[in-house]
Amino acid sequence: MKNVLVKNLYKSYENQNIDRNYVLDNINFEVGDNEFICILGKSGCGKSTLLNLLAGFIKPTKGEIYVSGKLVxxxxxxxxxxxxxxxxxxxxxVTENIAFGPKLNKDKNADKIAIRLIDMVGLNGYEDHYPSSLSGGMQQRVGIARALATNPKLLLMDEPLGALDALTREKMRLELLKIWEKTKKTIIFITHSVSEAVYLADRVILLEEGKVGMDVRIEIERPRDTKDQRFIDYVQMFKDRFTEQELLEVSK
Ligand SMILES: Nc1ncnc2c1ncn2[C@@H]1O[C@H](COP(=O)(O)OP(=O)(O)O)[C@@H](O)[C@H]1O
Ligand SMILES: [Mg+2]
Structure with missing residues (x-):
């Protein structure tokens, strides 16, 4: 079943300072139920714009997005x-942050939901901590738990691991895959890191100057080994699409 359908999507901003007419220029793709999609691209190619459109925070200039058959x-x-x-x-x-969404929906089980999610993201013992007393990785776990608390069908993530140090980031990639396997959500995950995309995704959609440049299924079983020749070949295939200068950004 298709969870997400993006159809002839265009977006321009009133005061955009780029040398193309549309920030997003006729984007088309579908996402199946439970699929883990990575949107990969260099800075400024339109990734966050696409995510904000999918989330319904901003409106398309032209075209439509459907999530579970409903127009966003x-x-x-x-x-x-x-x-x-x-x-x-x-x-x-931590608990109050995670229970916030369900409470807003007047869900009587809000605290129970929070406790279950705290367990799932591995934050047992930190229920009563405030965000400022947590590490970056732990704060991001709270962020993920909070996004899951209203039991959404679709989870959108805009470079969620970008601010973490390399080691924490690697750990969180693995954690995120575990969470995805447990919850069976559809995930659209944005990243500018080629290796992160190849590590995580069922399918990588490469965004180039507001257009879909590639839409590639990653046919490697999980957990994936970054030293596996197939992994290296996928990474190289994407890297070939970038200039020397851009490679500095996308090789992180
Ligand atoms: N609110 C806005 N108004 C005008 N231009 C914008 C706005 N948001 C983003 N842009 C422009 O759209 C382009 C794509 O931005 P963005 O979607 O944030 O890219 P990415 O997330 O891939 O770095 C950039 O050139 C950016 O400057
Ligand atoms: Mg962005």
């Missing part, structure tokens, strides 16, 4: 979003 016109509890700067409420504890 505004943000909804069916679509969870995780950002790089996790945007947690500093005055709420």
């Amino acid at each position: 016109q505004k943000p909804s509890a069916e679509i969870g979003v995780v950002f790089q700067d996790h945007a947690l409420f500093p005055w709420y504890t």
Whole structure:
């Protein structure tokens, strides 16, 4: 079943300062249920714009997005979003941050949901901590748990691991795959790292200057070994699409 359908999608901003007419220029793709998609591209190619459109935060100039068969016109509890700067409420504890969405929906099980998710993202013992007392990786776990709390069908993630140090980032990639396997969500994950995309995704969609440059299924079983020749070949295939200068950014 198709969870996401993006059809003839165009986006331009009033004050955009780029040398193309559209920030997103006729984007088309579908995402199946439970699929893990990575949107890969260099800075400025339109990744966050695409995510904000999928989340219903902004409106397309032309074209449509459907999630679970419904036209996306505004943000909804069916679509969870995780950002790089996790945007947690500093005055709420871990539990309160995670229970926030369900409470807003007047869900009587809000605290139970929070406890279950705390367990899933491995934050047992930190229930009453405030975000400022947690490491970056732990804050990001709270962000993921919070996005899952309203049980969305679709989880959108905009470079969620981008601010973490290399070691934490690698650990979180593995954690995220575990969470995905347990929850069976459809995930659209944005990254500018080629190896991160090849490590995580069922399918990598390469975004180039607002267009889909490649849409490639990664046919390697998980957990993936970055030293596997197939892994190296996929990484090289994507890297071939970038200039020397751009490679500095996408090789991280
Ligand atoms: N609100 C906005 N107004 C004008 N231009 C914007 C706005 N948001 C993004 N842009 C421009 O659109 C292009 C794509 O931005 P973005 O989607 O953030 O790319 P990415 O996330 O891939 O770095 C950039 O040139 C950026 O400057
Ligand atoms: Mg961005």
